[in-house]
Amino acid sequence: MKYLVFETKKEASKEAYKILKSLIDENSTLGLATGSTPTDLYEEMIKDHKEGNFSYKNIKSYNLDEYVGISYDHPESYHKFMDVNLFDHIDIDKNNTHIPDASAENLDQALENYQNELNNTIIDVQILGLGGNGHIGFNEPGTPFNSGVHVIDLKEETIKANSRFFNNDVNLVPKQAVTMGINDIMKAKHIILLAFGKEKQTAIKNLIDSDIVDESIPCTVLKKHPSVYVLVDKEADFRN
Numbered sequence: 528m529k530y531l532v533f534e535t536k537k538e539a540s541k542e543a544y545k546i547l548k549s550l551i552d553e554n555s556t557l558g559l560a561t562g563s564t565p566t567d568l569y570e571e572m573i574k575d576h577k578e579g580n581f582s583y584k585n586i587k588s589y590n591l592d593e594y595v596g597i598s599y600d601h602p603e604s605y606h607k608f609m610d611v612n613l614f615d616h617i618d619i620d621k622n623n624t625h626i627p628d629a630s631a632e633n634l635d636q637a638l639e640n641y642q643n644e645l646n647n648t649i650i651d652v653q654i655l656g657l658g659g660n661g662h663i664g665f666n667e668p669g670t671p672f673n674s675g676v677h678v679i680d681l682k683e684e685t686i687k688a689n690s691r692f693f694n695n696d697v698n699l700v701p702k703q704a705v706t707m708g709i710n711d712i713m714k715a716k717h718i719i720l721l722a723f724g725k726e727k728q729t730a731i732k733n734l735i736d737s738d739i740v741d742e743s744i745p746c747t748v749l750k751k752h753p754s755v756y757v758l759v760d761k762e763a764d765f766r767n
């Protein structure tokens with residue numbers, strides 16, 4: 528595992544993009560994340576694309592997760608987030624982008640479909656954010672390390688943390704989400720995890736500065752992966 532600390536989110540994201548670009552080519556498959564963490568990385572991707580240096584025409588992507596119970600038109604749907612923050616600004620073919628369909632009438636079928644798609648794919652690089660409680664994707668503490676695509680009940684602390692996107696009203700935050708499982712995430716060839724802000728410090732300490740590998744802290748599973756890059760700002764650095 529490589530651990531890199533930067534002054535700012537912007538600097539970390541620039542380096543994350545350099546690492547990403549060194550690991551992929553224009554035919555690669557990406558695992559993508561949402562939330563506040565990857566936005567500057569996506570800006571770097573867009574900038575480089577607009578400068579003519581990288582085409583996404585043949586790139587495929589798979590997103591980690593989606594809230595249950597909000598439609599595409601909701602500003603906080605992760606599907607919408609991806610269009611607004613990345614897909615609408617690059618030449619990716621949206622038929623090659625995949626996001627769990629968490630508002631499907633038949634949710635079980637939608638889970639099965641996404642699992643089948645993931646089983647038939649090799650993700651070259653998975654981008655990850657990190658929950659304050661150590662969650663990756665929406666795999667909350669206690670999720671089995673061998674889990675596949677599933678519906679998760681969001682923990683109270685996650686609902687509270689994410690209420691900042693929902694008018695600071697916990698009642699407006701969906702209580703469930705569909706997420707890739709930990710086993711799906713671990714199958715990626717390379718993983719780039721980003722974490723910014725002091726809320727992430729404890730999870731980073733458990734990941735970088737402990738021997739813990741336990742389902743109660745989902746990110747600790749990454750210690751078993753052969754190629755992980757962890758980039759943080761100084762607030763998230765465990766030594767601070």
Ligand code: GLP
Pocket residue numbers: 560561562563564565591592655656657658659663664665685689
């Ligand atoms: C959210 C997302 C995760 C994300 C994490 C951190 O709930 N489901 O994929 O990595 O929690 O969120 P943020 O980047 O907004 O801090």
